[in-house]
Every structure is written in C-alpha cells, then in structure tokens.
Amino acid sequence: MLITLRNVLSGHEIKQYRQYFANLNWLDGAQSAGQQALSVKQNEQLDPKDKITQQLGDHILQALANSPQFVSAALPLKIFPPMFNRYQNGGYYGWHVDNAIRIIPDTPVRLRTDLSATLFLNDPEEYEGGELCVKDHYGEHRVKLSAGDLVLYSSTSLHQVTPVTKGQRVASFFWVESMIRDHELRDILYDLDQSIQSLGTGSGIENPDVVNLSALYHRLIRLNVDT
Template sequence: MVTIIPEVLSVHELAQYHQHLSHAEWQDGAATAGGQAISVKQNRQIDPNSKLAQQLGDHILQVLAEQSRFISAALPLKILPPMFNSYQDGGTYGWHVDNAIRLIPNTAIRLRTDLSATLFLNNPEDYEGGELCIQDRYGEQKVKLKAGDMVLYPSTSLHQVSPVTKGQRLASFFWIESMVRDHELREVLFDLDQSIQQLTAERGATDTETVKLNAVYHRLIRLHADT
C-alpha cells in the first residue's frame, strides 16, 4: 500500500531546510549504495554523520511523532535516522529493492526495513522528472508530491527515481521497522484505525460502537505487535 502523509513540514520549516541545505556539503550518493544499487544510483547525499543531517533528521522524527496518520500507517518500532539527497543534471536511481536489514549508524542495532519513506522538500514545479515510481500489486504508481508531503510504501517494492532533467529535486528518505511485520495485516489495521477516527469525530469518543471497535483494534495490536 502506498500511503501519503500530507503536510509533515510547514512552509516556514521548509524555508529553514532550504537555507540549511543550500550550504550543505554534498557527496556522491554511491557511497551509501549496496551492491545491487551502486550501478543504478546517480545522486548526491549529505553525509548522514554530519551535524546538519543529524539535526534536520531529529527534527523530522520529532514532527512525525505527532503525526497520527503516520503512526497509524507505520506502527513504527524503529526508524532509521532520516537522510537527505539531491537529484539534478540527469540524476536518477534505477529500478531496485531496498536492503532488508540496515544498521542504525554508530550503533550495533539492526533495523528490518518494512517501510520506505520519502519526504519531498521542494515543489513539483521546481524540477522536471524525478518521479518516484513504485511497482506494487496494483501496478506502477508514480509519486511526485508537493513540498512537505511524504509517501510511505513497502520496502519490498521495486522502485526507482526517474531522471531529473531540469532543476533540482530535494528530499529526505529513511526506513521504518514496524511493530507489525505483515504488510497486509498492517493495511487492515490502518483501515480500521482510520474508520475509528472518523466515527469518533462523527459520534464522539463515548459512542458505544466506536468504543467496541477501538477495543477490537487494540486487541489485534496486542496479538500481532512486536515490541
């Protein structure tokens, strides 16, 4: 399931990000590519160990902690610190699948990549190309969101970033290990939670049927969540 999380960052926050990123030191993205991906990856990234990357990444994690739609869709257990990339001058990332296991930098902690996330940092009209193309059971989906919006998709999906032929595409990207490993079950829980939130808004939190559904949701979480 491809899930859009709108307005993760505000216009004010984006302006601050652009100011910081305009002075960042960028390196060849191939430095962090795996064996399969290195031959198809043509972009630039900020050193994930740099102070700037860590500060901006920490801010994204703080914002996401208050994003109910993100929490509902991802049910996050661990999140790899966000990284930052830039595509321009024909930069692209050909078809690939993300590594199943990643090591959280400067730790011995391993993270299973259940979900991949891309947070767009500039608007679609700022560049040509640069679509995130994702192949899933519904076919190929092309994603190119406005600045501040984020997309979540299963890390098992074959995906690519099409060549940026004009302008610059800026984004943050990272991976999530979910408390619920099974993608289909996580989708069911997401749909159930969204319905509960809608019913709560319409009927109130004390409505009998809403309370029952909420209880069912949390029973399912207890049955299937790893913590």
Template sequence: MLIVIDNVLNKDEVRQFRQHLDQTDWQNGLKTAGSLAAGVKQNQQIDENASVAVELGNHILRRLGSHPLFISAALPEKIYPPKFNSYSNGGHYGAHVDGAVMPLPGNHGTLRSDLSATLFLCEPEQYEGGELTIETAFGAQQVKLAAGDLVLYPSSSLHRVEPVTRGTRVCAFFWIQSMVRDEGKRTLLFDLDQSIQALTPRQPKADPDILQLTGVYHNLLRRWAEV
C-alpha cells in the same frame, strides 16, 4: 499500501531546511551504494553524520512522532535517522528494492525495513522528471509531491527515481521497522483505526459500538505486534 501524508513540514520549515542544505557539502551517492545499487544510482547525498543532517533529521522525527496519520499507518517500532539526497543533471536511481536489514548508526542494533519514506523538499514545478515510481499490485504509481509532503510505501516494493532533466530534486528519505511486520495485517489495522477516528466525532461519548471497535483494534494489535 501507499500513503501520502500532507504537510509534515510547513513551507517556512521547508525554506529553512533548504537554506541549511544548500550551504552543505554534498558527496557522491555511490559512497553509500551497495554492490547492486552502484550500477543504477546517480545522485548526491549528505554525510549522515554531518551535524546539519542530524539536526534536520531529528526535526523530522519529532514532527512524525506526534503525527496521527503516520503513527496509524506505520506503527513504528524503530526509525532509521533521515538521510538527504539530491538529483540533477540527469541524476536518477534505477529500479531496486531497499535492503531488508540495516545496521543503525552508532551501534544501536539493526532495523528491519518494513516501510520506506520519502519527504519532498522542493516543489514539483522546480524540476522536471524525478518522479518516484513504485511498483504495486495495481501497476506502477508515480509520486511527485509538494514540498513538505511525504509518501510511505512498503520497502519490499521495486521502485526507482526517474531522471531529473531540469532543476534539482531534494528529498529526505528513511526507513521504518513497524511493530506489525506483515503488510496485510498492518493495512487492516490502519483501515480499522481510520474508520474509528472518522466515526468517533459523530457518536456520543462512550458510545458502546465505538468502544467495541476500539477494543477489537487493540486486541488485534496485541495479537500481531512484535515488541
């Protein structure tokens, strides 16, 4: 399931983010690359412990914590604090699958990466190339979103960032451990929740059919959630 979430950040917030990021020291992305990624990764990243990365990452997490579409789609149990990367001058990230289990910063245990997220921090016309290409059951899908928009996709997906041939592509990225690890079950819950939300305004309060559907949703979540 690939889901686009619009306007996680508004344009003013994106502008403020970029002002902070443009004044920050960037380092070679190979410093955080694993043995397999090292051969296909060419970008820059900000030290995840830098104060600007922590501050901006927490702002993103606060926004997502009250975002109904994100919560419905991800059912988050744990979130790896957002990181920031930059691609320019042919920078790219070849085909790879994200690591399955990651140590959380600050010795806060580990995270199983069920979902990956990319939050775009520049407009599509500001750079050429740089599409996030995700392999799905229906073929490769290319994603290049407006600044402030986010794409959510399974971490098990083979994906890559195409070479940036003009301008600079700046994004935040992070991973989510869901309460429901199985993608198929999570998709069913998402579809059911979205249907309930769409139907509820059209029905009288305490409509018995809506109540029954809501009960089904929560009973499925109770059966499948790992908390």
C-alpha cells in the same frame, strides 16, 4: 500499501531547511549504495555524520511522532535516522529493492526495513522528471508530491526515481521497522483505525460502537505486535 501524508513539514520549516542545504556539502550518493544499486544510482547525499544533517533528521522524527496518520500507518518500532538526497543534471536511481536489514549508524542496532519513506522538500514545479515510481500487485504508481508531503510504501516494492532533467529534486528518505511485521495485517489495522477516527469525529469518541471498535483494534495489535 502506498500512503500519502500531507504537510508533515510546514512551509516555514521547508524554507529553513533550504537555508541549511545551501551551506552544506553534498557527497556522491554512490558512497551509500549497495552492490546491486551501485550501477543504477546517480545522485548526491548529505553526510549523515554532519551535525546539522543529524539535527534536521531529528526534527523530522519529531514531526513524525506528532503525526497521528504516520503512527497509524507505520506503527513504528524503530526508524532509521532520516537521510537527505538531491537529484539534478540527469541524476536518477534505477529500479531496485531496498536492503532488508539496515544497521543504524554508530550503533549495533539492526533494523528490518518494513516500510520506506520519501519526504519531498521542494515543489514539483521546481524540477522536471524525478518521479518516484513504485511497483506493487496493483501496478506502477508515480509519485511527485508538494514540499512537506511524505509517501510511505512497502520496502519490498520495486521502485525507482526517474531522471531529473531540469532543476533539483531534494528529499529526505528513511526506513521503518513496524511493530506489525505482516504487510496485509498492517494495512487492515490502518484502515480500521482510520474508520474509527472518522466514526469518532461524526458520532463522538464516547459512542459505544466507537469504543468497542477501538477495543478490538488494540486487541488485534496486542495479539500481533512483533518487538
């Protein structure tokens, strides 16, 4: 799975984020790197304990809750609080796989990382390099989206951020534990839901076929939900 969600944040919201970023302290990203990633990670991150950082993360969570496409794609059970990173002056993050388990800060809650997400916070014309490269069974995908757009992909995927050779690349990143553990089944449910939504738009949500397909969709979720 690799799904792009457009306009998760508006242009006005992006402008407000940038005003906050200008007044916050960026820390060495190596502080949050695992042993495997430590040697291939060169970036900066905002302090996740900073009040403003947490407020911005909460704002992203609210935007995601209001995104039918995100809910359909992720079927989220838990979401790791969004973090923020910045790449510049050749900064990069080499090939790696995200940790399978994350502990939500200041809680005993553990989260299984089923899906990884990157929310781009500036436009691709503002920097050179900085592509998110994701490898899966279908090959390598290179992703560089507009400000406010988000990419969602399997956390089991090998991925990297290529060196930023000019300008700055700023993004938010986080992980999702889905109610549906199986990646293939989650993909099928997403495709089914998107088809139902499309049929509902064309034929009306009260159309018998739309109603029946919707009932089957929810039956499949009930049979497979992992909580």
